[in-house]
Amino acid sequence: MTKRIIWKFFGAFVFLTLIAVFVLNFFVSLKLRDHFEQKITRELRSNATLVGDILKDDLTEARNQDIQDKVNTLANKLDLRITVISEQGAVLADSEKAPASMENHAERLEVARALKNGFGQSTRFSDTLNYNMKYVAVRIDDVNDILGVVRFALPLSEVQLQIQVIHRVVLFGAITTLIIALTIAYFVSKTITSPIRQMQQTAQRIAKGDFSGRVRIKSKDELGQLAKALNAMADELQQKIENLKRMDTIRTDFVANVSHELKTPLTLIKGYIETLEDRAIDNKEKTQKFVSIIKDHANRLENIINDLLSLSELELSKDSLAKTTFDLKALIDEVALGFGHALDTKNQTLTVSAQGNDFKVTADADKIEQVFVNLIDNAIKYTKHPGRIDISIRQDAQDLTVIVQDNGIGIAPEHLNRVFERFYRVDKARSRQLGGTGLGLGIAKHIVLAHNGKISIQSEPGKGTKVLVTLSRK
Ligand SMILES: Nc1ncnc2c1ncn2[C@@H]1O[C@H](COP(=O)(O)OP(=O)(O)OP(=O)(O)O)[C@@H](O)[C@H]1O
Ligand SMILES: [Mg+2]
Numbered sequence: 001m002t003k004r005i006i007w008k009f010f011g012a013f014v015f016l017t018l019i020a021v022f023v024l025n026f027f028v029s030l031k032l033r034d035h036f037e038q039k040i041t042r043e044l045r046s047n048a049t050l051v052g053d054i055l056k057d058d059l060t061e062a063r064n065q066d067i068q069d070k071v072n073t074l075a076n077k078l079d080l081r082i083t084v085i086s087e088q089g090a091v092l093a094d095s096e097k098a099p100a101s102m103e104n105h106a107e108r109l110e111v112a113r114a115l116k117n118g119f120g121q122s123t124r125f126s127d128t129l130n131y132n133m134k135y136v137a138v139r140i141d142d143v144n145d146i147l148g149v150v151r152f153a154l155p156l157s158e159v160q161l162q163i164q165v166i167h168r169v170v171l172f173g174a175i176t177t178l179i180i181a182l183t184i185a186y187f188v189s190k191t192i193t194s195p196i197r198q199m200q201q202t203a204q205r206i207a208k209g210d211f212s213g214r215v216r217i218k219s220k221d222e223l224g225q226l227a228k229a230l231n232a233m234a235d236e237l238q239q240k241i242e243n244l245k246r247m248d249t250i251r252t253d254f255v256a257n258v259s260h261e262l263k264t265p266l267t268l269i270k271g272y273i274e275t276l277e278d279r280a281i282d283n284k285e286k287t288q289k290f291v292s293i294i295k296d297h298a299n300r301l302e303n304i305i306n307d308l309l310s311l312s313e314l315e316l317s318k319d320s321l322a323k324t325t326f327d328l329k330a331l332i333d334e335v336a337l338g339f340g341h342a343l344d345t346k347n348q349t350l351t352v353s354a355q356g357n358d359f360k361v362t363a364d365a366d367k368i369e370q371v372f373v374n375l376i377d378n379a380i381k382y383t384k385h386p387g388r389i390d391i392s393i394r395q396d397a398q399d400l401t402v403i404v405q406d407n408g409i410g411i412a413p414e415h416l417n418r419v420f421e422r423f424y425r426v427d428k429a430r431s432r433q434l435g436g437t438g439l440g441l442g443i444a445k446h447i448v449l450a451h452n453g454k455i456s457i458q459s460e461p462g463k464g465t466k467v468l469v470t471l472s473r474k
Contacts, residue, residue, distance in 0.1 A: 006193040013185035017178060025174045032166050040159055041121060044136040044152045047078060052140035052150045055084060059092075059140060059147040068093040081153040085111055085137075087146045097128060105151075110137040114149045123156060132156035195223045199230055211238035250421055257423035261304055261437055265297040272297075300435075307439040310370075311422065314446040321364040321450060328368070328400055328471070329359040329393055335372045336391070339380060347385040350376070356395030361473050367447045368471070374440035375404040375467050381434045382465070383408030399453075401470045410461040419457065420445045444469075 051074055058066045067084055075082040075095030084093040089106025091099040105111050113120025114137035126133040137151040195217045202213045211234050217227035272290050313320055329352070336350050343350055361368075379389045383406045394401045411419060415426045423438040425431035431438065441457075448455040448469055459465040 004193070005196060006189045009189035009192060010185060013189060014182060017181040017185065021174050021178050021181070025170060029167060029170050032170065033163050036163055036166060037159070040134075040154075040162075041136060044080075044134075044154065045119060045138060048136055048138040048150045048152050051082065051152075052138055052147075055150065056140060056142065056147065059084075060142060064092055068099070071095050078152075083151045083153065085149045085151060087115065087148060092148060102128075108135070108137075108151075110135040111149050111151060113137070114139045114151075115146065126153070134159055195219070195227065199223075199227055202230060202234070206234055206237065211241065254422055257438075258308065261423070262301065265301045269294050269297050269301075304437055304439070307437065307443060311439065311443055311446060314367075314443075314450050321367065323362050323364055325360055325362045326365050327359050328361050328402070329354050331365060331369060332372055332391060332393070332402065335369060335376060338373075339376055342380050343389075346380060346383075346387065348380060348383060348387040348389060350389040350391070352391045352393070354393040354395075356393075358395065359393060359400060361400055361471055363451050363471060364447075367450075371444045371447050371469065372402070372404070374444045375469075378440060378467075379404055379406035379408065379465070381436065382406070399470050399472050401468060403466060403468050405464065405466045407464040410463055410465055411457070411459040412461050416457060416459055420455075 051071075054074070055067055055070060058070070071082045071084060071093040072095055082093075082095045083091060083105070085105045086092055089104040089111065091102040091105055093099055094102060106115075109122040109124070110120040113122075118139045118141075120137045121135060123132065123134050125131070132155070133153045134156050135151060135153050137149050139149055140147040195215070198217065199215050202215050205211075205213045214231050214234060215227040217224050272294050276287065276290050332352055336352055339350065376389065376391075380387075383389065388407050390403075390405045392403045392405075394403070411426055415424075418424045419426070420441050421438075422442040424442075425436060425438040445455050448471070451471055453469065453471040455470075456468050457465065458468075
């Protein structure tokens with residue numbers, strides 16, 4: 001199992017959240033504890049002041065027994081220890097021990113402070129009670145006299161118990177926050193990492209040669225753009241691979257076709273020569289007939305080989321073009337003239353029309369002638385008589401466009417984009433019977449492309465075919 005990026009994100013989130021929660025918790029606890037202690041002290045102080053008020057008269061008149069009784073009752077009600085101390089430090093009353101048995105309290109920190117400032121507090125171990133205590137002492141005044149000190153004592157454990165409750169509440173809050181934060185962190189990590197994961201899986205499929213996968217991410221951020229780029233790359237690769245595959249089949253087809261096309265006339269030639277050897281050699285008439293057939297097939301072989309040569313020559317370099325400047329319309333008129341006989345035998349008419357007055361182009365005239373020979377040858381071959389072939393020339397600022405249009409048998413759409421391939425014939429038997437090898441349009445296309453021109457074909461079965469050739473004037 002590979003390490004997943006989500007856990008890196010999530011780990012970082014967890015770490016940050018933990019730090020944040022603990023730091024916050026620490027300060028909140030500290031502050032709350034402070035606040036709470038102050039509150040307890042304030043309460044004790046005001047209660048002690050109140051007790052002092054209650055004891056004022058008794059103190060003035062030194063009614064020690066009354067003081068002791070009241071101290072007992074009040075300590076009981078307030079649930080803490082109360083001690084009353086004279087200005088000299090003598091214990092006058094105490095809610096838990098006999099005052100007579102207690103030593104002088106003037107030196108006790110909270111008492112000394114209360115006598116001096118009116119209020120004092122301290123926290124210390126009580127020898128009398130044997131545990132940590134919090135002491136709060138308040139001075140009792142009567143106009144100019146000091147009547148004594150009222151001291152409250154509270155076990156520290158009780159204070160701490162209350163503070164612990166606060167701690168627990170804060171801790172509970174922290175844990176709740178932590179859980180909520182982590183849940184959010186998990187989902188945020190997931191939203192960030194899921195597109196990454198999707199892309200990783202798609203890329204892996206592409207690496208294995210499956211180009212069909214696409215990433216579905218619509219966000220406009222960097223991830224969205226990355227996904228878009230990945231999809232574009234997959235599109236491009238898929239197209240390239242398909243092209244390569246197509247080229248490969250074209251190549252194998254080509255080799256098979258060449259062999260076949262060359263083999264057929266050769267087999268025939270061989271057959272005629274053998275027959276000639278066996279029997280016909282003495283018959284002059286027969287010999288002449290055979291030789292003429294052999295010559296026809298040899299011519300056909302030569303034509304095919306010439307076509308193939310000119311194709312590979314065109315593919316090898318564009319530099320082999322012998323460019324001159326000539327009048328394209330004049331060239332087409334001349335080519336058309338050469339087809340006079342063929343047109344007459346098939347009872348077809350051919351017209352050449354032109355728009356404009358300047359048909360000069362700079363190109364390889366022999367090659368361009370070959371293009372139109374092939375196109376007109378096709379138009380005649382694949383049109384039943386009586387047919388019409390119209391050639392029109394249009395002139396633009398930059399280019400000349402020639403349209404060769406016939407009203408012949410046409411080409412079905414499924415064949416249309418393949419007719420430029422070498423040896424591709426829609427109807428093999430028929431085409432061969434008409435003397436075609438399937439190289440004409442392939443040659444035409446290569447010549448036009450070598451001139452940086454454009455060639456396209458439009459056709460409708462039964463209606464006719466239109467081939468458009470665009471050549472740049474320069
Ligand atoms: N004008 C047209 N009308 C109908 N079909 C056509 C036309 N031109 C070409 N085709 C079809 O396209 C195929 C390829 O044409 P192409 O000129 O390359 O070969 P070909 O005419 O069969 O042989 P070649 O031109 O080498 O003698 C033809 O076999 C034919 O089926
Ligand atoms: Mg042809």
